[in-house]
Amino acid sequence: VQLQASGGGSVQTGGSLRLSCAASRRTNSRQTIGWFRQAPGKEREFVAVIFRSGSSTHYADSVKGRFTISGDNAKNTVYLTMNNLRPEDTAVYYCAADPSIILSSIRVARSYRSWGKGTQVTVSS
Numbered sequence: 001v002q003l004q005a006s007g008g009g010s011v012q013t014g015g016s017l018r019l020s021c022a023a024s025r026r027t028n029s030r031q032t033i034g035w036f037r038q039a040p041g042k043e044r045e046f047v048a049v050i051f052r053s054g055s056s057t058h059y060a061d062s063v064k065g066r067f068t069i070s071g072d073n074a075k076n077t078v079y080l081t082m083n084n085l086r087p088e089d090t091a092v093y094y095c096a097a098d099p100s101i102i103l104s105s106i107r108v109a110r111s112y113r114s115w116g117k118g119t120q121v122t123v124s125s
Helices: none
Strands: 003-008 007-013 017-025 030-040 043-049 057-059 067-070 077-082 090-098 119-124
Touching: 003 090, 007 017, 017 090, 017 119, 030 067, 030 077, 043 067, 057 067, 067 119, 077 090
Parallel strands: 007 119
Antiparallel strands: 003 017, 017 077, 030 043, 030 090, 043 057, 067 077, 090 119
8 A cells, every 4th residue: 555644844832733644545444554753863753543444543642632643534544633733743754554563563663564755744942
């Protein structure tokens, strides 16, 4: 499956953005979709994940309560709504997919089979 992330931009602290991850074909009901981010000089880190058919979601502690992951199967798209953004959220954001990932592996980037190109999010103070 091919993925395309979009929706990044530059905002001030406290602002909001909504990222989109569009899949090349109908996948949402069979794929687990995750969001990761990578800041300069840092490793790629887990942000959020939505399991197949939207059965459950999980978040990194650093974004819990501020970010929401959701899916629209009709549009083959998963969204990451980011509120109350902070400078430390600045990074390139990537979406990833896998048809068989298990709960214990959702935070591990190499567990995902497919990756999209990233979209830059910049939060200024």
